[in-house]
Amino acid sequence: MNEYIMSLNIDVLPKIDSAQLKIMAKKLPGFNDHKVPQNIKKLGLAHALLEHFLGENWVKEEMCRRYSLKWGALNHVSLENKVHIYNLAEMLFNLQDIEDIETPLKDLCGDDFDSAFSELEAGRVLKSHDIDFKYIKPISKKQFDYDVEILLQKKEWVCGEVKQKTKHNASNDSIKDSLDKARQQLPRDRPGFIFIRVLFPTPKALEQNFEELTTAFKRFYGAGNKRISSIIAWGSYMHPIGRGEEEQRFLAWQSINENCRFPFCESWRLFPDRPFTGEPQTNINWEDIFAIASQ
Structure with missing residues (x-):
């Protein structure tokens, strides 16, 4: 190489x-x-x-x-x-x-391609819902090298770490490992958001796994992970649009940590608590x- x-x-x-x-x-x-x-x-x-x-x-x-x-x-x-x-x-x-934006692009090659692509997709999901955010330059310091910061209601920046799973490695244990790694990247003194990308071939397949994923998120919260305020998950699938062509569509949802050590703020709620189809036109x-x- x-x-x-x-x-x-x-x-x-x-x-x-x-x-x-x-x-x-x-x-x-x-x-x-x-x-x-x-x-x-x-x-x-x-x-x-x-x-x-x-x-x-x-x-x-x-x-x-x-x-x-x-x-x-x-x-x-x-x-x-x-x-x-x-x-x-x-x-x-x-x-x-x-x-x-240059930060994830620098890894858009080799073994880091999928991680960088997931960071871009997380940005796509945020921007499509008119949510202000920025990518974060790494400084090689634990709890400071998270991926994004999100501006809530134009006044509060919260930290976000992006992880990606595929349909081949989306088991409960695998998801827990990814969530644990994401938690370690986020600071202790600020609300933290975890973004996790899961791939399923159809909306039905994602719906069939939704309850299992939700259970995995709640189990993660129940294991004492109180600094994580929310997990935002999104899945993508191929949808035929005619003329032998397809486009990629997204389903996104959010799981709020009811045991978070930080007082709940309504501005944390960025997405529904169940998957939905389609994107706003931002x-x-x-x-x-x-x-x-x-x-």
Whole structure:
């Protein structure tokens, strides 16, 4: 593995607005050709955006390796990988103005990719609900190297740590281990939020596991973890949108710690206590980004 794959050096993320997006699209080969299929145009636009944000080397090495692509033949990609590429481009476009967005991007490669992607998804969930937040630069100090800070009701910053589970390792013991590790990253003297990403193939599968997950969260609270005020979980699944394409959708919910040592504040309640489908329109989704570029 070469040095580039091991770390991504981005000091300041290059920004792009809607006007610049249109200019970028017009320069893409075949983008204005009505004979070129839309899915090819969408993938080309996503590729161009990722190259803009993360650099050509990242696209050539990390993206092509991770999504089994061949440089110069980006149309040969599975539907699932295509959606992942769309989602990453969409998140970077929507989160580009978030303070210290560069922090998770530096780990968007190699073994740290999934963790960094989860931090971006947590940001996506927060921003889609118009919740102010910022990423936190690590300082190699325990209880200070958490991932995000969230601004509640425009006046109180609380700390947040992001963990990710997949459908392959979402057992109770595995979730408890992740929650314990997250707790250790959060300060003792401030309310702490844990964000945990769980992946299930369908909403029904997530619903079937919801009670088990909720029980795991309550068991964690009951084990003396009183400084954690809340756990916010979200799951994603693929949803067909026609023309042989799919998009990723989210279900998010929140578990409040009734035994938290900090006095309960209603502003802690950011999400419902059961999963829900869909996102508010604060974020511009990939279809919207493509429509803007096509104008």
